[in-house]
Amino acid sequence: MIQDIAYLVVFGLPLVVVAGIATLLGFAGTAAIALAHRRGIKQASFTLHYRFAIFSLALGVFHAALALSVYYGF
Known part of the structure; x- marks a missing residue:
């Protein structure tokens, strides 16, 4: 599935x-x-970095689940 x-x-x-x-x-x-x-760019805050990292990790987990489903057949 x-x-x-x-x-x-x-x-x-x-x-x-x-x-x-x-x-x-x-x-x-x-x-x-x-x-x-x-480098001191004001628009690049730590909060934006943190949110981007969380989004990237969630996307990585989704990608891993899709990739593992191909190999294990679920």
Whole structure:
């Protein structure tokens, strides 16, 4: 059942691949916010960094569940 969702085609790619790309971009964005904050950019607050990290972790868990469903067949 979840395996069918993982193979659902979005933008010409399986959903599991799209979720992986989004997770990677989320973590890259989190790192970029930390670098911007370190360089003194006021819009890059710690709260934004924290929220981006939580969002990226949740997206990573979703991606992992989809990927594991493909291998274990659930």
